[in-house]
Amino acid sequence: MSEQAQESLPPLTPGYRELLVRLLLASTAVATQPSTALESTQYLERLEAEHPGLFVHGLLELALDTSGALDLRVLSAICAKNAVTRRWSHYIAQRVSDRERHRVHQFLWRALDSTEQPISRVILEVTAVVARYDYPKAWINLPEQLLAWCPATAPLERQYRWLVIVNHIWKTLSRHRSRSQLEHVSVMARSLWHRLVDLWFRLWNQNLAAWLPGLVPAPASCFWQPSADQLDLWLDCVRENLKGLRRLVAQEVFQGPDASTLIALLQHCTHVERCLAGVVGHAAAARLRYLLIKFKYICFTNHRSIEDFPLSMLLPWSEDICAMLLQVPEKRERSDAALDESNERRSLYAMRFLRDILGELRDLETADDIEEACLAACGDIGAQRALEDRHHPVWTTLQALVKAQYAALTCALLDRFVRLSATELATWLERPAAACYDDEESEWNDDQMRSLAEQVCAALAAIDADAFVTTLSARIGALRAVHDWLGIEAAFRVLGRAISTLGDALDTRALLESMLYPLLQSEGADAAELFLQARTAILTGQCGERLPKVDRCRLYGALVSKLGDVASPAHLVRAFGAARGLLMLLCDLGFCADDFCPYLPDAMTHVFTLMEACTEEPKSMSQLLDLVVVLVESCPGAFFDVHDTESMISWISVRLCDVMERLFFGGHDDGTLHLVRCQLVAHLTRLLAADRGGVLARQPAVIALALRMITFGIGYGSDASTYLIDDAFELLHRVLLVASEYDVVLDRLFYSVMDWLGNGDLLRPVLRVVRAYAMLGGCVWYARHAGALAGHFGNLYASGLSDRVVAELSELLLALFACADDAERFHKDFGILLGALEKDLHAGQFGCGPRASIAVLLATALRDHVLMDDDLARIFLEAAAVTFSTTQRARLALLLAKYLDAHEGQHCLHRDRILRLLRQVHRELGEDSTPDDDLSAHNGDVEHVSGVPGDTGLLPDCTAQDIRGEWNRLVERLLARHMSD
Structure with a gap:
């Protein structure tokens, strides 16, 4: 400008x-x-x-x-x-x-x-x-102006301000960039990179770091000793400088000469960090070490995008990280929050770095990627560089380094980061359920120290499973001799995390006989031992699929017996651990319902006892309800078919409804309660789905509670409640399927259902519920609500619907046709919508699936009419070729037969194809199966398409006798007439 x-x-x-x-x-x-x-x-x-x-x-x-x-x-x-x-x-x-x-x-x-x-x-x-x-x-000219705003020789205060501006601009500028702008962004990044690297070296050459012993050779030779304020400003500049460098590395902009400056920078960072390693108890030094290791971690995660990245530097970095993790933490008389925070963050990034290095080493054991090898052979530079990096000698050296320190590193991780302290144990005892589900909820949480340490242990197990099992076995044996229960709990914790990677290296039967089963059988003398028993129960569930049937049966009894023992908070922890372990065993692929049936009554009783002991924790009770649902789903025969079913179901339904009602309608309405409500609605839906013969549905309390939950969910007005409303509609659909009669309560609830027909996100669940209403209410329901539904459906269709929703709407109209008193009433209510569908069908606006659904609907609605439209006859033929249902194919064939009969003596455009369809349906109707059977046979003229409508079971008068009656009057006469042809 x-x-x-x-x-x-x-x-x-x-x-x-x-x-x-x-x-x-x-x-x-x-x-x-x-x-x-x-x-x-x-x-x-x-x-x-x-x-x-x-x-x-x-x-x-x-x-x-x-x-x-x-x-x-x-x-x-x-x-x-x-x-x-x-x-x-x-x-x-x-x-x-x-x-x-x-x-x-x-x-x-x-x-x-x-x-x-x-x-x-x-x-x-x-x-x-x-x-x-x-x-x-x-x-x-933004890059030039940004560099000119602060000259390279400006005072430190100006440099700090410039670094803050650069980070703010770059953080926002690097987001949502189009491809056409990437070139300009890369140019700006390279100019900033050289300036930031130059500033980095000038900051460290000002001798402002002389206050750190060992950082410079002769601290006394420094010409200026900084004040506290100047030192803080210098540290802020270093922090902002590293932040800017880190963001540029993550942007993947390095090529050519920029890589050489990166190598020099990384070498200097390694030297600085090793000098700082000798500084103990200094918060500023710990902060710098954290920032440096974070920068090196970002460089490593992006090393594939950096040309000529020095992979050889991974070796000294890994040596420093292993030494840091093996180092015994310093003991201080007074705590320093800033120092502790920096040390914790440094440990987090050290473990992230080690985890990713171990992942690279594990990938080296697999063969080269075929696609990558082909690309490299064709001259792809990126693929060639990736293969060269894969075969770099540094990986062999790193593997030797890890194996040399394998046992020491594993034990250090367990002692420093995985093992519970006495303070943590006391905290967990205040929240028993959270203690038992902690590793599940933070399984891949990179900001949680214990979870990250478990990930590193699992990566070590993937590198060498035999060495991992040997190390843990020796450690568990030594800890058991001195009754160090929390140490064993840490070992069991990482063993459960790594169980899927150990393979045959772990003898689960030997572990069960020597450790797990004896621990489960013991009474537990103190809180630490009870906590170990909880972890033992969880570990048995994690390795259950590896156990034979006889061992699983022994575990069922041991775990069920621990469920009901809630004498103290420590016993509660063990009970929740048993509940989690039992849940994993029940969900195991090797589970057999007959083996668990003898334990089912006691398991149900103990679970409800455990619920009564934790009434103040909705999330914990919801987890226990999940166990109840799985018990019912896993053993439906034992649950619903015993001789005292009614009394047992009545007892369970009363307690179940009491628990669910307190959880759903009580407590503060926050995000946690909203999630619990969604889970409760899903639990009740699963229970009704597993109900054999409607035994549970005949309990008045169950249906009454379901309707109250549905009414609350549908009427919930929060924007964040979409999941709750969706689950409520799913529950309503299940209730309608199991309900014995259509009553006033259900009828009144339908008015609330219609209010959601305009919601695009919930349209398909609502259509399913309307269809279930039609199945249950029949003509009575249709007479009350068909007029209002016709208006809603017309508005919906006019607003534009996807092909999938149009297909579902067509199948719903087919179900509504079965509820109407006669065809005339149906045409009066939905005639305008049928006309719009037929018009768009002629215009070719739908795909194969919706086209077939609309064709079946029109053939059913026009069954008393004579088809004269050649284009519609072609559409009906295509629909008959792709539908799965013999009933629907027969209905289409009948209308096409009338079309053929009406063209007698005239040229019929689709004569041969109609005759082939009539012969096919004639054969299907002549078989023993009824017309309602879903057959895979189809006409070969049109390719069979999956996902098209099947038999709804709701067609009016579509019995075998009705179809065969029409066939005798019309179709057989037509087939005989054209037999010679």
Whole structure:
């Protein structure tokens, strides 16, 4: 943009500034003058929409005017940021002119000099958003201006401010970039990279780090000793510098000469970290070590995208990480929160690095990827580089390093990160269920120390399963001799995590006989031993599929016996562990219902006893209800077919409904309770689905509770309740399927169902529920609600539906036709919709599946008419070729037979194809199967398509006698007439 163009833009007038001030002040008087505040806000929105560039510039000038009140200036800055977010895009209708953009750019560079908080922070955000929208299209010289804003020789304070600006801009700029902009982003990244690397070395060459012993050879030779404030500023610069370098590495922009500067930088970082390793008890040194290891981890995760990445550096990095993990933590008299946080984060990234290194080593044991090898043979540079990296000698050296420290590393991880402390044990005893499900809920949580340590142990097991089992066995034996129960619990914990990778290296039967079963049988002397028993129960469930039938039967009795023991919090932990272990055994592929049937009554009794002991924890009770559901689903024969079924079901249904009602309708309505409600509705749906013969559905309390939950779910108004509403409709569908009669309560509930017909996300579940209503209510329900449904369906179809929904709507109309008193009533209600469907069917607007569904619907609705339309006859023939149902194929064939009969003596366009269809259906009707059987036979003229409608079982008068009657009167006469042909 030229200077002349910039000067031609008029400056901001004092009157406009005064108008903005007056409107901003008036908009804040919501409590005292709400109408004035509303009018001022609307006026501000109008100004923003009419001239967004002028509006943003005026607000920024007010924010930087130090003579104004601070609260008004902060409000101006926030309004400017919001306006830029809403109006600055190049794709909105009211675009900002290039001249206005340029003026804002120039003003932002001056505004960035301000260090006044919180205005400075908002200005940074405004600059970042403007850069995202304008670079490179309207701000092509942004990189040059960014580098010129702070010279390389500027003071440290200016350098720190520049680093913060760079990180803000780059964080926003690197998001949502189109392919056409990537080249400009890469150019900007390379210019920033060289400046950041140069700044890194200059920061470390200023001798400001002389306060760290061992960092420089001769600390006494330093010409300047920094003050505490200067030291903090230097550390902030190092932190922001590393943050910028880390983000550029993650952007994958390195090629050619940039890789050489990266190598020099990484070598320096390794040297600095090794110097800092000798500094103990210093929070700043620990912070620097954390930042350095995080940077190296990001470089490693992106090393495949960096040309000429020095893989040889992985060896010293891995040596340092192993040494750090093996190092005994320092003991301090007083705790230091900053130091502890830095050490914890450093350990997290160390374990992430080691986990990924072990993953690379595990992948080396597999053969080369065939596709990658082919690409490399064809000259693909990326594939060739990947194969070269795969066969680099550093991996062999790393494998030797890991195996040399295998046992020590495994034990260090168990002792430092996996093992529970006494404090943690006391905390877990306050939340028994959470203690037993902790590893399941945080299985791949990289921000949780224990979970990450378990992942590293599992990766070690994948490298060498035999060594892992040997190490754990020796460790468990030594700990058992001294009754170190928490140490054994840690070993069992990682054993369960790695169970799937151990294969034949682990003898599960020997482990069961020597350790697991004796521990389950013991009473438990203290809290630590009871906690170990809980972990033992979980481990038995994790290795259940490896056990033979006789061992699983022994475990059933042991686990069931522990379910009902709730004498203390520690016993509760063991009971929840037994519940989780039992649940895994029941869900195992080798589970046999007959083996567990003798334990079912005791298991049910103990689970409800356990529920009564944890009534204050909805999530825990929901997990136990999941066990109840699995018990019913796994042993339906024992549950529903015993001689005292009614009394047993009555007892269970009363307790079950009491628990579910308290959980569903009690407690504070927050996110956790919402999730629990969804789970409860799903549990009840599964119970009704597993109900044999409707035994559970005949319990009044069960259906009454289900209807209350459905009414609550359908009427729940929160935007976040889609899952709850969806589950409620699924439960309603199940209730309608098992209900014995259509009563007033269900009829009243249908009015609420119709309210959701306009919701696109829930349309398909609602259509399923309407169909279930039709099956249950029949003619009575149709007479009450068909008129209203016709209006809803017409509006839905006019608004546009997907092919899949159109097919489901057609099948639903087919079900409604069966409920109508006669065809005339159905045509009166849904005739307009049928006409629209037929019109669009002729126009070819549907795919194969919806076309077949609509054809079957029209053939059924027009069964008393004579078909004369040649195009519709062709569509009916295609539908008959793809439908699975003999009934539907016969209905289509009957209408086509009338079409053929009406064209007697005339040329019939589809004569031969119709005759082949009639012969096929004639053979199917002559077999022993009824017309309602789903047959795989189909006409060969049109390719068979899966996913098209099958028999709904709801066609009116579609009995074998009815179809054969019409066949005798018409079809057999036609076949005989054309037999000679």
